[in-house]
Amino acid sequence: MDLTYTPAYEAYRAELRAFLAASWQRDWRRAPDAAARIAGFRAAAVEQGYLYRSTPRAYGGSGQAPDVLKAQIIREEFGLARAPTEVPGNGVTMLVPTLLEWGSDEQKDRFIAPTLRGDYIWAQGYSEPGAGSDLASLRARAVLEGDEWVVTGQKIWTTLAHKAQYMFALVRTEPDEPRHKGISYLLLDMAQPGITVRPLKQINGDREFCEVFLDGARAPASWLVGEAGNGWAVSRSTLKHERNLVGGASTLDEMFDKLVELARTTVRDGRPALADPVIRDRLAAIEGYVKAHLYSSYFQLTKEAQGEPPGPIGLMNKLNATNIGQDIARLVTEILGPSAMAFPDRDARGPERWLNQVLGSLGLAIAGGASNIQRNIIAERGLGLPRDSGVS
Numbered sequence: 092m093d094l095t096y097t098p099a100y101e102a103y104r105a106e107l108r109a110f111l112a113a114s115w116q117r118d119w120r121r122a123p124d125a126a127a128r129i130a131g132f133r134a135a136a137v138e139q140g141y142l143y144r145s146t147p148r149a150y151g152g153s154g155q156a157p158d159v160l161k162a163q164i165i166r167e168e169f170g171l172a173r174a175p176t177e178v179p180g181n182g183v184t185m186l187v188p189t190l191l192e193w194g195s196d197e198q199k200d201r202f203i204a205p206t207l208r209g210d211y212i213w214a215q216g217y218s219e220p221g222a223g224s225d226l227a228s229l230r231a232r233a234v235l236e237g238d239e240w241v242v243t244g245q246k247i248w249t250t251l252a253h254k255a256q257y258m259f260a261l262v263r264t265e266p267d268e269p270r271h272k273g274i275s276y277l278l279l280d281m282a283q284p285g286i287t288v289r290p291l292k293q294i295n296g297d298r299e300f301c302e303v304f305l306d307g308a309r310a311p312a313s314w315l316v317g318e319a320g321n322g323w324a325v326s327r328s329t330l331k332h333e334r335n336l337v338g339g340a341s342t343l344d345e346m347f348d349k350l351v352e353l354a355r356t357t358v359r360d361g362r363p364a365l366a367d368p369v370i371r372d373r374l375a376a377i378e379g380y381v382k383a384h385l386y387s388s389y390f391q392l393t394k395e396a397q398g399e400p401p402g403p404i405g406l407m408n409k410l411n412a413t414n415i416g417q418d419i420a421r422l423v424t425e426i427l428g429p430s431a432m433a434f435p436d437r438d439a440r441g442p443e444r445w446l447n448q449v450l451g452s453l454g455l456a457i458a459g460g461a462s463n464i465q466r467n468i469i470a471e472r473g474l475g476l477p478r479d480s481g482v483s
């Protein structure tokens with residue numbers, strides 16, 4: 092592992108700092124025209140090569156050669172300046188890289204640039220009531236009628252489907268093929284009579300994900316990504332991006348600092364929680380995991396910078412990140428005591444904000460592949476253990 096930056100990278104960091112100082116002010120986020128300011132800043136950052144680096148300029152990216160160390164410097168400096176990074180959501184993190192790898196020219200031209208600008212919100216239509224971890228058993232059917240696919244079935248846990256303009260979905264197009272080979276990756280316009288979206292109320296009171304009913308939904312034949320029947324391979328590249336995303340280390344480092352602050356400011360039995368040796372011990376253990384996770388991410392970065400395949404380390408980072416998130420949630424619950432049972436309020440300041448972390452940590456360990464599934468893959472591909480006999 093090499094944790095130093097060469098003088099050339101330090102010069103790059105200085106240039107980036109100068110750009111951020113000249114182009115972004117933290118309080119713009121609270122300005123009445125915040126949306127326009129953020130959009131203007133993002134456009135300037137793309138122009139300079141700091142955002143959407145691996146997306147070609149023709150599709151609205153900055154067309155830079157891949158460089159994981161530059162990407163890391165950008166993450167660090169944007170974080171320090173609290174500057175807007177890339178548009179959040181499935182569209183940028185999952186759909187765009189998938190279209191770049193598998194999409195037709197028509198699909199790239201039509202969808203990538205507006206998605207990067209944040210004009211299109213995308214939903215991910217993979218899971219079904221009978222197909223989660225065992226995704227290959229999905230049953231939503233798509234049949235080609237003339238020059239359109241007609242889709243029937245049901246999706247579930249579809250994040251933001253009620254706000255999305257489009258969905259990338261896995262559908263069965265070749266029912267007679269073995270189950271992994273009969274699946275295709277299809278883009279769907281959500282604004283059509285064949286699609287009904289029903290938001291689901293979650294444990295924290297939000298309605299962030301939905302059931303999606305597909306009843307004769309239609310998509311142009313040309314909106315199938317990759318070959319018909321090859322959707323499993325296409326979907327694998329989307330999932331890889333999702334897991335890398337959830338595994339990010341710097342968020343946990345920040346969250347740990349806030350946890351220490353919570354222990355310092357919460358008074359129990361007349362003294363700060365931090366004065367309790369049991370709490371201090373738990374904090375020390377969590378800090379160990381957070382630092383180990385951070386260095387594991389640097390190790391992944393170093394391997395990528397040296398052009399070596401990172402192996403299953405991205406999966407390990409996702410698993411570790413969500414485990415640590417749950418450890419933090421458990422300690423928060425202990426520090427806050429009975430008030431941890433109060434109903435979370437998203438707009439609240441202070442300890443109430445932690446309640447979303449407590450409940451959200453459960454979901455993050457399931458989204459993008461449940462923890463036990465990560466363990467299976469790490470065991471099989473990383474350690475070479477025999478395949479799970481229950482999975483085909």
Ligand SMILES: Cc1cc2nc3c(=O)[nH]c(=O)nc-3n(C[C@H](O)[C@H](O)[C@H](O)COP(=O)(O)OP(=O)(O)OC[C@H]3O[C@@H](n4cnc5c(N)ncnc54)[C@H](O)[C@@H]3O)c2cc1C
Binds near residue numbers: 250459
């Ligand atoms: C916050 C959140 C957002 C989500 N967003 C989306 C979305 O936008 N689009 C979408 O398509 N899906 C989404 N999902 C769904 C998610 O992908 C599934 O919940 C996940 O794949 C697990 O599937 P399941 O819920 O059917 O659980 P199951 O597959 O029924 O698993 C239940 C339990 O059994 C364990 N298990 C299952 N099989 C095995 C095995 N072979 N070996 C060991 N243990 C096993 C699992 O680890 C888990 O603990 C989201 C989920 C969450 C929590």
